[in-house]
Structure formats: structure tokens, C-alpha cells
Amino acid sequence: MPGTLRRTLLAAALAAAAVLPAAAQERFITVSSTTSTEQSGLFGHILPIFARETGIAVRVIALGTGQALDVGRRGDADVVFVHDRAAEERFVAEGFGGPRRHVMFNDFVITGPAADPARIAGLRDTNEALRRIAVARSPFISRGDRSGTHAAELRLWRMAGVDPVQGRGQWYREVGQGMGPALNTAAAQGAYVLTDRGTWLSFRNRQDQRLLVEGDARLLNQYGVMLVNPRRHPHVKAADGQRFIDWILSPAGQAAIESYRINGEQLFFSNATQPEPVS
Amino acid sequence: MNDLGSAFSMAIGLIATADPAVAQIVLLSLRVSLTAVAVAALVGLPLGALLAVARFPGRGGVIVVLNALMGLPPVVAGLLIYLLLSRSGPLGSFGLLFTPTAMVIAQAVLIAPILAALTRGVLEGLWEEYAEQLRSFGAGPWRAVPTLLWDGRFLLLTVLLAGFGRAAAEVGAVMVVGGNIEGFTRVMTTAIALETSKGDLPLALALGMVLMAIVVTVNALAQGFRDAAARWAG
Numbered sequence: 001m002p003g004t005l006r007r008t009l010l011a012a013a014l015a016a017a018a019v020l021p022a023a024a025q026e027r028f029i030t031v032s033s034t035t036s037t038e039q040s041g042l043f044g045h046i047l048p049i050f051a052r053e054t055g056i057a058v059r060v061i062a063l064g065t066g067q068a069l070d071v072g073r074r075g076d077a078d079v080v081f082v083h084d085r086a087a088e089e090r091f092v093a094e095g096f097g098g099p100r101r102h103v104m105f106n107d108f109v110i111t112g113p114a115a116d117p118a119r120i121a122g123l124r125d126t127n128e129a130l131r132r133i134a135v136a137r138s139p140f141i142s143r144g145d146r147s148g149t150h151a152a153e154l155r156l157w158r159m160a161g162v163d164p165v166q167g168r169g170q171w172y173r174e175v176g177q178g179m180g181p182a183l184n185t186a187a188a189q190g191a192y193v194l195t196d197r198g199t200w201l202s203f204r205n206r207q208d209q210r211l212l213v214e215g216d217a218r219l220l221n222q223y224g225v226m227l228v229n230p231r232r233h234p235h236v237k238a239a240d241g242q243r244f245i246d247w248i249l250s251p252a253g254q255a256a257i258e259s260y261r262i263n264g265e266q267l268f269f270s271n272a273t274q275p276e277p278v279s
Numbered sequence: 280m281n282d283l284g285s286a287f288s289m290a291i292g293l294i295a296t297a298d299p300a301v302a303q304i305v306l307l308s309l310r311v312s313l314t315a316v317a318v319a320a321l322v323g324l325p326l327g328a329l330l331a332v333a334r335f336p337g338r339g340g341v342i343v344v345l346n347a348l349m350g351l352p353p354v355v356a357g358l359l360i361y362l363l364l365s366r367s368g369p370l371g372s373f374g375l376l377f378t379p380t381a382m383v384i385a386q387a388v389l390i391a392p393i394l395a396a397l398t399r400g401v402l403e404g405l406w407e408e409y410a411e412q413l414r415s416f417g418a419g420p421w422r423a424v425p426t427l428l429w430d431g432r433f434l435l436l437t438v439l440l441a442g443f444g445r446a447a448a449e450v451g452a453v454m455v456v457g458g459n460i461e462g463f464t465r466v467m468t469t470a471i472a473l474e475t476s477k478g479d480l481p482l483a484l485a486l487g488m489v490l491m492a493i494v495v496t497v498n499a500l501a502q503g504f505r506d507a508a509a510r511w512a513g
Contacts, residue, residue, distance in 0.1 A: 030377060039477050044461070061377060061458040075366035076376050180476025187478075205478030233366055235374065 028057040029240045032069075032077035034148060035178045037223070038062035040198030040267055046256040050247055056240050064178065066146030072097055072226070075233030078241035083148035083196075083223045097226040102276040103248055104257050104268045105222045108152055109200060110213035111183075112138075112192035120192075121212045129213045130160040137171040139191035140164065141182050144174025148221075153194045156218060183209070196221050198267040220277060223268075225249075248272075286484035293489055301486070305493060308466040311379055311453070312446040315386035316394075316439055323391040323442070324435065327398025328427050331406050332420040342399065348392035353385075354451030360385040361455050377458040382466070385452040390442040397438040405431050436505050440498055447494055467493075 037043055038060055047058045061071060065082040072080040073096045080097060082088060092098035110129055112120065118136040120129040133140055142164070143150040157164050164172040175185050179199040186193035187207040195203075200211065225245050230238040247253045254270035261267065271277070293301050330342060362368050364376040364384075375381045405427055413423050428435065450468035457464035459473060467490040474483035 035476070039473070059377065059458075059460045059463055061460065074368075075371070178476050180478055184476070184478055203478045205480055235366060235372075 026057055027055060027240070028059055029078040029237050029244055030059045030061065030076070031079045031081055031244070032061045032063060032071040033081040034065050034068055034083060035062045035180065036083070036149070036196045036199050037081065039178075039180060040196075040202050041262065042198065042257070042260050042268055045260040046248075046253070049256045050244065050253070053252070054243055054247065056243060058244065064143070064145045064147030064149075065151070069096075072228045075228065075236065078228055078237045079225065079244055080228060081223065081225045083221055084151045085222060085224060087148070087151060088224045088226065092226065095229060096232060097228040100224045100226050101245065101249055101272065103223045103225050103272055104254075104270045105220055105277070106197050106268050107214065108149065108194055108219040108221050109197050109211050110192060110194055111186065111200060111209045112212045113190040114208040114210050115190070116210075116212060118192070121210070123213050124215045126156050126213060126216045126218050127160040130157060130162055133192055134160075134162045134164065134167065134171075137167060139171050139173060139186075139189050140167075141186040141189070141191045141193040142172060142174045143179065143182050144176045145178070147178070149179060149194060149196055152221065156194065159218060198262075201262045201265060201267060222271075222276065282481050283484070286481040287488065289481055289485035290488035290492075293485055294492065301489065303462065304465055304467055304470050305489065307379065307464075308447060308468075308490070309493065309497075311382045311466060312386060312443055314383045315390060315446045316443045318383060318387040319391040319394050319442060320439060322387075323394025324398050324428055324438075325424060326391075327395040327400075327438075328402050328424045329420065330395070330399040331402035332410075332423045332427065342396075345392050345396045345399070349396055351389060351392065352451065353389055353449040354455060356389045357385050357452030357455030360388060360452070364456065376456065377460060377464060379457070379464055381456040382453045382464060385456045386446040386449065389449060389452055390446050393445060394438055394442045397441060398435060401434045401438060402427050402431050405434070433505055433509055436501055440501055443497060444494060447490070447497075 033043070039062065043058075043060050047060070051057050061068070061077060063071065065084040065087060068080055068082050069087055069091050071077050072091065080091070081103070088100050092100050110120065110126070112118070118129075118132040118138040120132050123129045142153060168174070173185070173189070173191065175182050179195055180203065182193055183195060183199070183203050184205055185191070187205055187209045190208070192212075197214075225248060227238060227241045227245055228236045230236040248257075249272040254272055257268050257270045258266065330338065330345075360381060361376065363370050364373070364381050365371055366374075366376070375384070406423070409427070409430070413426065448468065450472050453464070453466055454469050454472065457466070457469065459465050459469040465473075467486060471483050471486045471490070474480075474486060
């Protein structure tokens with residue numbers, strides 16, 4: 001009997017070995033990027049075009065910008081494609097990758113409950129909108145996750161001269177999660193939230209959330225791309241990673257970005273050939 | 280209510296049309312979790328059987344630790360494997376992070392203690408019945424382990440199913456070490472988490488129903504196999 005058992009175990013081990021991935025021979029690079037580019041569907045639109053032109057598949061890990069840069073720091077990605085200029089410049093200055101190139105932009109918007117208790121609907125001035133939210137102590141959902149959107153939100157509060165931390169645990173609620181979960185929470189709690197327009201447009205569970213504030217120049221959301229430093233991490237696929245960066249900055253890549261639309265609305269605006277706007 | 284209804288009809292649609300994207304995710308889920316169960320069983324079953332028969336100093340401590348590890352949060356197991364497999368970690372040169380293999384390792388780490396602890400519980404009862412008989416043949420604990428595992432095989436099937444259930448249901452570990460890469464490391468649970476964060480709650484729930492249908496099918500197949508084998512063995 002134990003002989004039979006040994007055979008059974010051996011068979012199980014062989015079966016296990018057989019179903020383990022047959023070492024994918026596919027040519028690929030790994031890009032650590034943000035939930036906004038992945039969940040808005042942009043990558044689903046442009047990456048197949050890149051793969052067709054070059055034969056290089058792109059594996060996207062979608063995280064908040066802070067985490068995505070950390071994945072690059074650890075050498076677990078070949079390219080980083082994120083949206084927090086200050087954090088990106090720190091990444092480059094620390095020698096983890098670069099040079100940083102600007103690729104495209106869209107904008108942030110503030111959404112909130114239709115009832116709009118802080119009366120911000122239609123404002124263009126984010127300073128004024130945020131001050132009204134703070135004064136009314138209306139619930140505001142913060143990402144609280146070191147993402148690019150979180151960094152932008154903290155910058156906007158600073159510009160508005162408001163320290164939201166005094167409302168922490170009361171009206172200022174940090175969920176420590178991605179854009180989608182933050183929008184789900186805002187919808188459930190009737191709260192205001194800062195979101196990138198792409199995620200907002202593709203978000204399905206809006207309930208009575210409405211787009212309330214848009215159009216302020218301070219709401220610019222710039223994306224940048226960097227190759228992870230191959231001298232720091234020798235296994236980085238520098239040639240194929242650079243190929244991706246060159247492509248996305250090229251007319252073909254920039255046109256692919258421009259052509260992505262949800263319900264006829266363009267989500268991202270390529271600006272690699274223009275000087276980078278200052279926010 | 281409306282959402283629940285549309286989720287249910289969407290789930291039926293996904294199964295009926297065998298949607299290729301969903302089918303690929305389902306197959307990867309099965310491949311990862313079944314492989315993880317097989318790998319964990321190679322360690323967990325013998326360890327559990329040994330603990331059932333052997334008496335040694337510190338055995339109580341080992342059992343306490345094993346039982347406690349049954350409650351290991353998946354995300355902690357995932358982080359541990361992440362740090363080991365990361366390019367900056369000790370096993371980084373293998374380049375396994377963000378691959379299905381990494382997901383198998385994480386799930387195996389997660390369920391091996393469960394298999395060991397449950398195996399010990401199941402076989403201890405059997406050992407009490409057999410101990411006298413096996414000892415009369417002069418079989419020490421090392422010899423008794425394979426015999427016990429073989430004689431308890433039908434009971435152990437339930438243990439394996441418990442391990443499979445835990446593996447197929449967890450999201451924290453595979454999300455961290457797999458990265459939820461579309462078409463490569465996206466499994467049922469990470470797809471459900473993704474659709475939830477995109478606010479497509481009916482689709483997320485429909486995928487959840489598909490996952491439950493698969494787990495029920497696997498359990499039914501195992502049960503049928505067990506019954507057939509038991510009849511055949513008389």
C-alpha cells in the first residue's frame with residue numbers, strides 16, 4: 001500500500017510540475033503604472049497597437065504612483081509610467097531611473113453629492129471650493145495612499161491654505177485605497193472627492209455623485225515615463241523598455257493616446273512634443 | 280435588488296457563452312490553486328501525519344504554531360513572498376515575481392499549514408484505532424506515516440478540498456505577488472477586486488457567482504470520485 005501511495009504522490013508531483021507555467025517564451029516588458037491609466041482603459045487601447053508594431057507585449061502592474069515608483073526602485077519593473085512630477089524627479093535624482101519624459105495629461109475634477117452641502121457646484125477656483133468644503137465640514141474622501149492623485153490633493157489643500165488634517169477622522173476621511181474604492185466610498189457616504197477625469201468617466205457606481213468642479217489650471221494631471229536604471233538593476237530590459245518609451249513619445253504613440261475615447265469623450269491629451277506645462 | 284438580478288443573469292450569460300476572457304481567467308485560477316494544493320500537500324500531509332503519530336518534546340508547540348498559521352492573513356503571506364521574490368530580495372535572480380509561479384508559491388505557503396493541521400486532526404483518530412496493530416508489526420512512527428496517509432485517503436480528500444477552497448477564495452496574496460496583469464496573472468478573485476474598484480458591482484458579483492459555481496463543481500467532482508473509489512475498494 002505505501003508503494004501505491006508513493007506512486008500517487010509522485011504522480012501528483014509530476015502533475016504539479018506539468019501545470020506550472022511552461023516558461024513563457026514571449027517577448028515582454030513589465031511596466032509599473034497607475035490605476036488611472038489601467039482602469040480608464042487607456043492601456044487596453046494603446047498596448048495592443050504597440051505590440052502589433054514591435055512584437056513586444058507589455059505587462060502592466062497598476063498601483064498608486066508611490067507604490068509604482070517603489071516597484072521600480074526594487075527593480076521589479078522595466079519602465080515606470082506615473083503622474084506625480086515631484087515624486088518622479090526624486091526617483092530620478094536618487095538614481096533609480098530616468099531621464100523623466102512627459103507624455104500626456106488630463107485633469108482632475110472634484111465630484112460630490114448632488115445635494116452639494118458645501119455649495120461648490122460650478123466653481124472654477126479649487127481654492128475656494130476646498131475652503132467651502134472645510135468650512136462646511138462636509139465629508140471629503142482622501143485617497144491617503146501616496147498615489148499621484150493623493151499628492152495632487154495635498155498640494156491643492158496647501159494652495160487653498162487649509163490643513164485638512166484637523167478634520168481627520170471626522171469630515172476628512174483617508175481610505176488608503178485606489179481611486180475606484182475611494183469613489184465607491186464617496187458615493188456611499190455622500191462625500192466630496194478629488195478624482196482624475198479618466199477614472200470618473202469610466203466609473204460605474206456613481207449613485208448620486210456629480211461632477212462639480214473642473215477647469216482650474218491647478219487641476220492639471222501630467223503623466224511622465226522613465227526607464228528603470230539598468231546599471232542599478234542589470235536584468236532590466238533596457239532596449240525593449242526604451243523602445244516602449246520611444247514609441248509612446250513618437251507621433252504614432254501620441255496619436256494612439258489621442259484616439260482613446262469613452263462615450264466620444266477624449267480622456268488623455270498627448271503633449272510630449274510641447275514644453276511641459278507648469279501646474 | 281435590480282443589481283442582484285442583473286448580476287445573476289450576467290453570471291449565467293458568462294457561463295453559457297464561455298466568454299473567452301473569463302474562460303482564460305477561470306483556467307488560470309484553477310491551474311494556480313490546484314497546483315498550490317498539490318505542492319502544499321507534499322509538505323502538509325506528511326507533516327500532519329507525522330505529528331499525529333510521533334511524540335517528541337516541543338510537539339505541542341509545533342501544533343499551536345500550525346493551528347495559528349491557519350489564520351495567516353493572505354496579504355501577509357503575499358508580502359513575505361513578494362519580498363523574497365523581488366529583484367532586490369534573496370530569490371530575485373529567478374525573476375519569478377509577477378508570474379503565476381509566484382502565485383502558486385504564495386498560495387502553497389498559505390495553505391500548507393492548513394493541510395498539516397487538518398491532517399493531524401483527522402489522522403490522530405485513525406492512529407488511536409491502529410496504533411496497537413501497527414506497533415505489533417514493529418512499525419515505528421516513520422513507517423506508520425505512509426500507511427496512515429493511505430488508509431485515511433478518503434478523509435484526507437476533504438482536507439485537500441478545504442485547502443483548495445481557501446486557495447481559490449483568497450485575493451490578498453495573489454494580488455501582491457501576481458500584480459493582476461491582464462491576460463497573464465489575473466485570476467477570478469483579483470478580477471472581482473478590479474471590477475469592484477471600477478464600480479461595476481454587477482459584473483464583480485457575476486464573476487463571484489462564476490467562481491462559486493467552479494468551486495461547487497470541483498467539490499462535486501471530488502465527492503463523486505471519492506464515492507466511486509470507496510465502492511470500488513469495497
